[in-house]
Amino acid sequence: MRYAPVAVALSLVVAMTGSMGSARITVINPHADALISDGRIALAKGDVGTATDNFEAALAIDPANPAPLIGLAEASRRDGMQGKAIRYYRQALERDPNNVVAISGEGGAMVEKGALEKARRNLIRLEGLCGKGCAETADLAAAIARGPAPRVVSAEAIKPEPQVESN
Numbered sequence: 001m002r003y004a005p006v007a008v009a010l011s012l013v014v015a016m017t018g019s020m021g022s023a024r025i026t027v028i029n030p031h032a033d034a035l036i037s038d039g040r041i042a043l044a045k046g047d048v049g050t051a052t053d054n055f056e057a058a059l060a061i062d063p064a065n066p067a068p069l070i071g072l073a074e075a076s077r078r079d080g081m082q083g084k085a086i087r088y089y090r091q092a093l094e095r096d097p098n099n100v101v102a103i104s105g106e107g108g109a110m111v112e113k114g115a116l117e118k119a120r121r122n123l124i125r126l127e128g129l130c131g132k133g134c135a136e137t138a139d140l141a142a143a144i145a146r147g148p149a150p151r152v153v154s155a156e157a158i159k160p161e162p163q164v165e166s167n
Helices: 004-022 030-045 048-061 067-078 082-095 100-113 116-130 135-146
Strands: none
Touching: 030 048, 030 067, 048 067, 067 082, 067 100, 082 100, 100 116, 100 135, 116 135
16 A cells, blocks of 8 residues: 555656657757748749758758649759659658658659659559648649640651662
């Protein structure tokens, strides 16, 4: 009976520390946040190089934050490097598996690459996370409906076979 209060107190301490260890607290570095904002502004202006530099610097400062990876993915898509963008989106999803912006962006890059079936899987996942009324779901659904952009072929890529004719 003498040990009952001590046992109760000890069990409360163990329960509190156990629940605190499983809680996920995200603290965003203010300098990294400013670099991400500058990167988004540069990307909106069409300056992909400056945007990429800002996002990479933010990632170096705060590697756990998925936002710079999403920014790098958007910059890569703007440069026409969808495969690289998909890789950045997947890295962002490793940090935050339910990030609807990353899921939608990855699906959009897949559509641009021609992987419509994989993009549809992302759409189903988005509908499960935020519903059909979500802006990201609507964006991905519209991208899938448009389909992949037609590929432009340069004149140098198609060279006719030389034909020798006799007179």
